[in-house]
Amino acid sequence: MEEYPTTTPAALIRAASRWPDTEAIVDDQWGERVTLTWADLLERVRGFAAALIDHGVEHGDRVAIWAPNSYHWPIAALGTHYAGGVLVPLNSRYTVTEALDILDRSDARTVVVSGAFLGGDHLADLVAADTGRTLIRVPLDDAPAGPPVIDWSTFAGSASAAQLAIADERALAVAPTDLSDILFTSGTTGRAKGVLAEHQQTMAGSFGWASNGQMTPADRYLMVNPYFHTFGYKAGILPCVLFGSTMLPLAVYSPTEAMKLVAAQRATIFPGAPTIFQTILDDPARAHHDLSSLRLVVTGATIVPVVLVERLQGDLGVETVVTAYGQTETSGFITTCRPDDDNETVATTCGRAYPGMEVRIGEQGEVLARGAMVMRGYLDDPEATAATIDPEGWLHTGDVGNLDERGNLKITDRLKDMYICGGFNVYPAEVEQALSRIPGVTEVAVIGVDDARLGEVGRAFLTVLDGADVTEDSVIDYAKERLANFKVPRSVVVVDTLPRNASGKILKRDLK
Template structure:
């Protein structure tokens, strides 16, 4: 069971008629149904010309079809390339081009945007989800390829401090390895109903969500967009027991006036991270939402799940640390700069077509350099204290200032720009752009923000703009961002 197709087959045998996947109001799949439908998707992909090793991009919100499509891609021997639903057309174009995608499965118009119409790069095979059933009806009876544990399973794009996205590659055994570790610590079983609000295009939603359910027998209940009333409905009507997410998710539930009228007694496991978690929030999640277990975890696309608290850990450990090593990882702190270093079987294979970046990230001894600064306590719990790089986290999503700065550099009238993350009560951190206009030219806040919205996903767009005559620099000409952060605080 070291490949995802084998895991699907094993789940059909092991869990049989236990509920596997819910498409609320449409259809429910047990694990036997799931296996049969995934086989159907895989045969349709092979019939359409997808070959082993081909990259197939998936650009759609969380749904039952997303689950079936992803598992079908893997069963066809292809490589899954999830695309961030918040990306604009030009951002998605870049991913399709650089990944060499031979196929694209794409949502229909969603939240007022036609993703397919926004693209200029289209692979040879394009499957719009509104035409999903028509696509499946064209399947023949091809022989499906064999898949090996070390075969490439997925390429998840993450950004670097240069602003250029990098495709982190994982093998089947690795994606399953982190999924089993997460499911094991959380105690997932066939008794659980897992509401997956974390996007499937993100490593957390994909591997600690979809795949964690597959290997444990828990039921996947996808939610396309976090909406508090809808989430409360699903918790009550689907008897949700597992609900991970960033702190903002729990704050939204806690602060909604309708919460007190809903039946939430099925909730048992909350897992959060991605931002500072105050002890009072941990207590409120337990006391007011009724979760028996609240855990925090630490990971990144290149490693997915590196550390995790354990059930029974005290509130202080959960709130102030990200727990102990998990999923076979070793964790140590670099002597020189306090950087968090990770080593283990589930460190990514490398970055697609970027050996230089791979060598910079993973040293000769196999240690992944995370860019985060941290400390280990006497029990091995990791506490993240700072970031070596400038990345900040907005509502659970990583934002890399260099990418935003690169976009703003193209705005007429801008001489120089620097973006930093500043604290925000609801989202954890948001961007603030410090802009120096060109001599004799004027730039206003509305123009800066509007320019960003046309080119960047919403979570990357700064929330405020500060116009400056100049920015602070060191002797080498580098902007001293720590001074801008201090000024913002």
């Protein structure tokens, strides 16, 4: 395998040296276009790092970012690393109570935070909480910053030559085994856990992802995945740093805005969750936007509807569609399909293990993973770490799956989601895959509910397109034609939306 930098400061310095005049970021969201080359980005990051150090950030200190996708985010994240700090991304959907819990648990004393945005104001919430932390305002509007807040331009542009020199020394001192970040899990089953990732683990995953996507400096990457998530940060920002591709951040997703940006910027790479592409494929205005520049679409979740992959290849005409699988505990990377895989492999599996990773199937069909991307452990939780990573180094994912003869992984469900109907194990994901093919159905979630005779039976929750002719009887009839009787849902509920956590994952416990 090609050698690659094992810390983000080293990767950024290399990018500025190899591609100094290539566009690193183009952000046209805030009333004026901001375009930064890789040489520009390095200078912005150096200045931000120097300011952090001047405000007391030491090697290993935690710096949080609570803001939507914008050009400020990569500068703050890479600047934190450049100063030797540890990044703590905060989900932009968090309430202030949730955010303060993460800040307290991670001991982050510095917060890069946005003001008024989409009806909320994270900055005002933190000021009102009066926590004594250093608050650096990301200026998404024209409102002036005031005490105790430091405005972005004042903070990031204040470094002297001597301070920049100190920042450069810090960057060179960052080791592959230093912590790069603490990302908190989605918390679908309880309190979120802080995942401790080292630079070498993070960079191994980001390099593997970008290499698999055959990224180059000619690529232009539309970034709708939130930067606070591994998909936006470790499969977004960092692959661009490693391969010189241009970042095109989008803070508020809509199919219209995404398609407009693809057309205007000639975006070539567009990763996203399955629901992102569902909305674009179903948008009646899709034909009015030139999406022909797209060469690579990457989607992934525990379950990706097969029909969606087929439509991306057929209806959207994208040359390469890849599905992948990972968890926060592995920096987001466990397996991936390859660009030269056949359509059936892409449509029905999550691909094979990334270089440096191993996958095997354990007890009860649980997927186990081991290798270069596996976390150091959970923050302040040795018991949870020991329960998740066994003495042989295998991470227990909690997902159920199987491997084919070529090593391709197929996820069938979460262990906790399985239910037993009349003595037979039912994995909801299989039922969801079948029902997702019904015309007019946009999303499916299946759970087990109590039944006096069979113990548990399936109940399907659906969201559908406006005007779609989808009824309980038609769904059950469809299922009976395609599934064994014990897998057929006994009831169907059509809902406007499905309950989700702050990362957008469906909360099946709330459906119960």
